[in-house]
Amino acid sequence: MRTIEKLTDPAAARRLFRAGLQVPTPGWAPGYAQANLIAVPRALAYDLLLFAQRNPKPCPVLDVTEPGQASTVLAPGADLRTDVPAYRIWRDGECVAEVGDATPYWRDDLVAVLIGCSFTFEQALLEAEVPVRHLTERRNVHMFRTKLACRPAGALAGPLVVSMRPIPAPLVARAVQVTGHYPAVHGAPVHVGNPAELGIADLSRPDFGEPVTVNDGEVPVFWACGVTPQAAVIASRPEFAISHAPGHMFITDVRDRTYQI
Amino acid sequence: MRTIEKLTDPAAARRLFRAGLQVPTPGWAPGYAQANLIAVPRALAYDLLLFAQRNPKPCPVLDVTEPGQASTVLAPGADLRTDVPAYRIWRDGECVAEVGDATPYWRDDLVAVLIGCSFTFEQALLEAEVPVRHLTERRNVHMFRTKLACRPAGALAGPLVVSMRPIPAPLVARAVQVTGHYPAVHGAPVHVGNPAELGIADLSRPDFGEPVTVNDGEVPVFWACGVTPQAAVIASRPEFAISHAPGHMFITDVRDRTYQI
Numbered sequence: 443m444r445t446i447e448k449l450t451d452p453a454a455a456r457r458l459f460r461a462g463l464q465v466p467t468p469g470w471a472p473g474y475a476q477a478n479l480i481a482v483p484r485a486l487a488y489d490l491l492l493f494a495q496r497n498p499k500p501c502p503v504l505d506v507t508e509p510g511q512a513s514t515v516l517a518p519g520a521d522l523r524t525d526v527p528a529y530r531i532w533r534d535g536e537c538v539a540e541v542g543d544a545t546p547y548w549r550d551d552l553v554a555v556l557i558g559c560s561f562t563f564e565q566a567l568l569e570a571e572v573p574v575r576h577l578t579e580r581r582n583v584h585m586f587r588t589k590l591a592c593r594p595a596g597a598l599a600g601p602l603v604v605s606m607r608p609i610p611a612p613l614v615a616r617a618v619q620v621t622g623h624y625p626a627v628h629g630a631p632v633h634v635g636n637p638a639e640l641g642i643a644d645l646s647r648p649d650f651g652e653p654v655t656v657n658d659g660e661v662p663v664f665w666a667c668g669v670t671p672q673a674a675v676i677a678s679r680p681e682f683a684i685s686h687a688p689g690h691m692f693i694t695d696v697r698d699r700t701y702q703i
Numbered sequence: 704m705r706t707i708e709k710l711t712d713p714a715a716a717r718r719l720f721r722a723g724l725q726v727p728t729p730g731w732a733p734g735y736a737q738a739n740l741i742a743v744p745r746a747l748a749y750d751l752l753l754f755a756q757r758n759p760k761p762c763p764v765l766d767v768t769e770p771g772q773a774s775t776v777l778a779p780g781a782d783l784r785t786d787v788p789a790y791r792i793w794r795d796g797e798c799v800a801e802v803g804d805a806t807p808y809w810r811d812d813l814v815a816v817l818i819g820c821s822f823t824f825e826q827a828l829l830e831a832e833v834p835v836r837h838l839t840e841r842r843n844v845h846m847f848r849t850k851l852a853c854r855p856a857g858a859l860a861g862p863l864v865v866s867m868r869p870i871p872a873p874l875v876a877r878a879v880q881v882t883g884h885y886p887a888v889h890g891a892p893v894h895v896g897n898p899a900e901l902g903i904a905d906l907s908r909p910d911f912g913e914p915v916t917v918n919d920g921e922v923p924v925f926w927a928c929g930v931t932p933q934a935a936v937i938a939s940r941p942e943f944a945i946s947h948a949p950g951h952m953f954i955t956d957v958r959d960r961t962y963q964i
Contacts, residue, residue, distance in 0.1 A: 488749040495752065495764050503756050625886075625964065703886065703964065 452517065452693045456525040464528045464542050466582035466651070466689035468561050468574075475562040475627065475698050476691035477504055477516065478668030479526055480675075481554040481684040484509045489596030490555055493674060496593035500602055500670035502558040502626045504694075510550040516694035522556075523548045528687035530672070535679030544684050552684065557668040558627035559691050560605055562698045563620065570620045572613050575654040582689035583607070585650035585667055589641025592670060600674030603650070603667040604632060604640065608660040617663060626701040633664040640664060650688035713778065713954045717786040725789045725803050727843035727912070727950035729822050729835075736823040736888065736959050737952035738765055738777065739929030740787055741936075742815040742945040745770045750857030751816055754935060757854035761863055761931035763819040763887045765955075771811040777955035783817075784809045789948035791933070796940030805945050813945065818929040819888035820952050821866055823959045824881065831881045833874050836915040843950035844868070846911035846928055850902025853931060861935030864911070864928040865893060865901065869921040878924060887962040894925040901925060911949035 446463070449455040452471045467476055482490050487506075494501035505514045512522040523545045531539040531547050541547070561583070564574050576583045583605045590602040609617045614634060622630035637645050645662060646653050650669055656662060669688045686692065707724070710716040713732045728737055743751050748767075755762035766775045773783040784806045792800040792808050802808070822844070825835050837844045844866045851863040870878045875895060883891035898906050906923060907914045911930055917923060930949045947953065 488752065491749065491752040491756065492767055495767055506753055506756055622964070703883070 452695050453519070455693050456517070456520055459527040459542075460521070460524045462542050464690065467527060467691045467693060468564065468583055468689065469577045471693045472565045473698055475504070475516070475694045475696040475701060476559040477694055478557040478559050478671070479522065479554060479684070479686040479692050480557065480671040481522075481552045482680060483549065483682055484551045484553050486597060486680050487553040489598045490671070492595035493592070493598045493671070494555065494557070496595050497602075497670065499628060499632055499666035500592065500668060502628065503555060504558055504626065505556045507554040509553050512548065512554070514554070514556060516556060516696050518695070522554050522692065526686045526692045527690040530685045530687050532675050532683040532685065534681060535676050540687055547684055549682070556692060557671070558701065559668050560621070560628045560665045561691060562627035562701060563624040565698055566620050566624065566702070567617060570616055572609065572617045572620065575608050576652070579654050581654055582651040584648045584652065584654050585669055585688055586640065586642045587649045587673055592674065597680060598674045598678050600670070600677035602632070603669040603673050604664040605667045606645070606648075606662050606664050608654065608656040609663045611659055611661050614661050614663060621665065623702050625703065628666045628668070631663045632666045635661055637662055713956050714780070716954050717778070717781055720788040720803075721782070721785045723803050725951065728788060728952045728954060729825065729844055729950065730838045732954045733826045734959055736765070736777070736955045736957045736962060737820040738955055739818040739820050739932070740783065740815060740945070740947040740953050741818065741932040742783075742813045743941060744810065744943055745812045745814050747858060747941050748814040750859045751932070753856035754853070754859040754932070755816065755818070757856050758863075758931065760889060760893055760927035761853065761929060763889065764816060765819050765887065766817045768815040770814050773809065773815070775815070775817060777817060777957050779956070783815050783953065787947045787953045788951040791946045791948050793936050793944040793946065795942060796937050801948055808945055810943070817953060818932065819962065820929050821882075821889045821926045822952060823888035823962060824885040826959055827881050827885065827963070828878060831877055833870065833878045833881065836869050837913070840915050842915055843912040845909045845913065845915050846930055846949055847901065847903045848910045848934055853935065858941060859935045859939050861931070861938035863893070864930040864934050865925040866928045867906070867909075867923050867925050869915065869917040870924045872920055872922050875922050875924060882926065884963050886964065889927045889929070892924050893927045896922055898923055
């Protein structure tokens with residue numbers, strides 16, 4: 443596996459992604475918030491905002507664009523059509539393409555919703571001496587579709603998606619406390635321990651992202667994940683949507699501490 | 704002034720309001736969350752949710768109803784058309800009626816948005832030995848339209864509205880800390896001290912609610928207020944809306960601690 447140097451400046455990172463680099467973003471631009479992207483036609487945007495309101499753990503909304511616009515208050519100068527490392531293009535609930543540039547697919551009626559990402563609190567975990575395995579293993583995060591249903595909203599329904607981080611048992615409480623201060627980027631875990639209770643049969647086979655090592659004495663800890671709207675797209679089959687590829691996030695210019703409470 | 708016994712049970716309080724009692728609700732059902740009401744036609748509901756997302760301090764959304772429905776997950780069995788003590792009916796930005804029963808005005812296309820209310824954290828203030836003047840003076844809270852503009856959203860724009868509580872100087876920090884744990888009901892203050900900086904010329908003349916006594920040694924402390932959508936209705940003149948009358952809130956069955964972080 444080729445090792446790519448992770449840039450520390452958000453704008454520089456976005457320039458690399460705009461130029462074509464497609465990589466997962468854990469550990470990039472530490473100290474800056476990262477965001478999930480889900481863009482839908484204006485006709486579906488009310489249902490999407492309502493879905494987010496009814497499911498605030500997986501879908502904390504950080505910004506919503508004007509229809510057709512690709513700019514965001516989270517990173518002035520950025521272009522949401524090009525500055526995410528990888529996009530998924532969805533038609534009728536099927537992923538029809540994974541691309542590095544969404545410009546050819548963008549529509550005048552698209553509303554882009556940026557949703558908090560748990561990568562944002564990973565710097566705080568590290569500062570609290572809680573190890574983050576997918577960072578040390580230089581992998582994408584481990585994500586699973588659960589058996590828990592989100593509250594539906596209009597045309598949108600689907601399961602909760604979670605990210606998993608293995609945490610040494612003595613540090614679980616600290617991980618809960620640190621992340622609980624970041625509700626806008628998923629906050630405290632939704633589940634600690636037994637994956638079977640979430641309907642996860644095999645921890646080594648994530649639905650999205652990459653598996654990481656779980657050592658003896660470590661507890662799998664699950665956080666609500668901003669891939670949840672993609673699971674709703676798969677389940678609900680709207681005519682069109684654009685999302686980021688899981689783990690390939692939009693890096694904002696907002697400091698992570700901005701979201702700390 | 705006739706003293707009315709404040710009921711402690713939310714359902715019993717709602718029954719009294721449904722029967723016709725029109726009173727401000729500070730101090731009613733202590734320990735239970737209260738909510739602002741703003742109901743708009745479905746055609747304006749996206750703009751309202753977007754306005755709330757862009758102005759989360761004044762507009763933390765607790766629930767959104769299906770179009771035409773008057774039920775809410777916040778209080779199963781309650782009827783949003785009757786169980787608020789007093790309603791304002793808005794046409795083209797004018798308050799055309801203040802009524803105790805909104806049923807004759809309710810429309811099949813109305814979406815009701817329930818927004819957190821700062822009365823919810825007043826029990827926590829009292830338990831932290833921070834006095835709440837409008838409770839001791841048995842008045843409605845003191846509310847002002849400020850010169851601060853909200854972020855517009857579609858057809859909705861308008862000023863930030865705040866509630867004011869005079870706090871003894873040595874207790875201001877504690878008031879900030881206690882309320883900061885309740886972001887879903889406006890959280891920490893938006894301003895501490897000098898009212899002129901908010902464009903408030905005379906503290907004794909609130910725009911909504913009732914004036915309370917400010918004693919020597921007390922600091923006026925301002926919290927974002929859920930009357931803000933009513934100020935947006937006044938400024939933006941949508942064809943129709945129904946709101947609660949300021950200070951006359953919907954009392955939910957949700958414990959205030961549910962919103963504590």
